[in-house]
Amino acid sequence: MGPDEENRSWPSWLKPLLRESFFVQCRIHADSHKSECNMYCLDCMSGAICPLYLAYHKDHRSIQIRMSSYHDVIRVKEIQKVLDVTGVQTYVINSARVVFLNQRPQPRPGKAVSNTCVVCNRSLLDSFRFFSLGCKIIGTSGNFARMRKGKMQVAGSSESEEYFSSNSGHKNHRGRDKQPRSFRLSTPQRK
Helix, strand or coil: CCHHHHHHCCCCCHHHHHHCCCCCECCCCCCCCCCECCEEECCCCCCEECHHHHHHHCCCCEEECEEECCEEEEEHHHHCCCCCCCCECCEEECCEEEEECCCCCCCCCCCCCCCECCCCCCECCCCCCECEHHHHHHHCCHHHHHHHHHHHCCCCCCHHHHHHCCCCCCECCCCCECCCCCCCCCCCCCC
C-alpha cells in the first residue's frame, strides 16, 4: 500500500484537523465573548473557527474541540458519527467520554504497566492500542508497520527500543548525537 492509498483510508479532513491550532482568539469577532476558535468545519476544512461562524456553515458537518489538561480533545459521541475511534483510549472528562486528538509522548511507562500506546508509549487500559486519533493514524499506516517490523528484526540490538523511546535522537549544541548517560546510585558502605 503506497502513501496515496493510505491517505485514502482516512477522511480528507482528519489530518488537517489534527494539525490545526485551536483556542486562539478570532480576528473577526474579537469583541464577542464567544470568539475563541474551538470549532472545525469538516466540509470546508478552512481551519479553526469560532462559534459565531457556524451560521455560515449551517448545512455543513462541524465539530467542537474541547480542552483537557491543555490538550485538545473531542467528545466520542460527536466524533464517532464521522470516524471510527475503535482502539483509541477514551477518558471521562466533565461527565463526557472524550478522545485526545494528538499524541503526548511518555518517556517511559510507569511501573507495572502492561499496555502502552504502540506509537507514543503512553500507558493505556488493556483494551486499547492507541492514545489518540493521531496515534491511530500513525500506528495503522503501512509505513509504521514496516518500519517497526524492520527495527524489531535487528537481533541483539537495543536500536528498536531506542527508536521508540522519546530520548533517542537528541543532539548536543554542535548537532552531534548525545550518548545517553547512565548513572548508578551509590550505596553507603556499612562500618
